[in-house]
Amino acid sequence: MSDAVLGPGPHTRVRRLPEKARYDEDTVNAILDEARYCTVAGVVDGLAMALPTLHAREGRTLFLHGSQSNALMKSILSARRAAVSATIYDGLRLARSGFESSIAYRSVVVVGAVHLVDEQAEKARILELFIDAVLPGRAREVRPMSSQEQRLTMVIALTIEEASAKVSGGPTEDSNEDQDLDIWSGVVPARLVFDEPTPSRDGAMASGTIEVPQSVRRLLGGAS
């Protein structure tokens, strides 16, 4: 737990429904770490462009990666700054009216300076961080990345300078007059669930003797 706050900053003051805003670093980090992917925004060929992509956080640095030819990544590098958002979908908030109905969510917007990570050892370390961000423990189960694979991959570090979080949840908020209507209202929580894995059937996996690794068993709740 820290007392640090990351906003509001010049780009991250929540104006609409400010009662849902959070700026403390713990909330921002928790959302970034739980979100399975983020959306990076930038300008490509004069158009505001947004792309979903994976991220990995370390302290106040958010790492992004992609192909060396990724136009959006190149554009944020030349702009030297970027905005990234990430969202966790927590369910439906079904009011008696469509107007008051909404979803439960936790989301963040982070803004910061970006730079290319090109030092080889640091790049290799961050790429491992990515593998574990997607599935904790997986980095030590896969073969090491080749230098060619590393060369093909661009790694970008975004230093979080300011951030906002918005947390929407709790019961629905119908107006007083709507509350007497004979219409069902309530909250339907949602969460991400991983189902039973489907093993590959090619190569060495065709033998059927390679066991489900610890990382996947842990994901499914079967290993510590």
Ligand SMILES: Cc1cc2nc3c(=O)[nH]c(=O)nc-3n(C[C@H](O)[C@H](O)[C@H](O)COP(=O)(O)OP(=O)(O)OC[C@H]3O[C@@H](n4cnc5c(N)ncnc54)[C@H](O)[C@@H]3O)c2cc1C
């Ligand atoms: C999954 C999802 C679905 C949504 N669907 C809708 C929808 O259908 N219609 C709609 O109007 N709104 C929707 N929202 C809310 C939306 O993200 C904005 O908060 C809202 O539209 C207000 O935008 P604004 O530019 O007027 O906000 P402002 O408050 O003026 O935005 C100013 C600053 O506040 C911060 N901010 C704004 N929104 C967020 C956020 N969600 N998370 C973190 N920081 C934020 C940013 O730093 C932003 O620069 C949705 C949010 C989520 C997570």
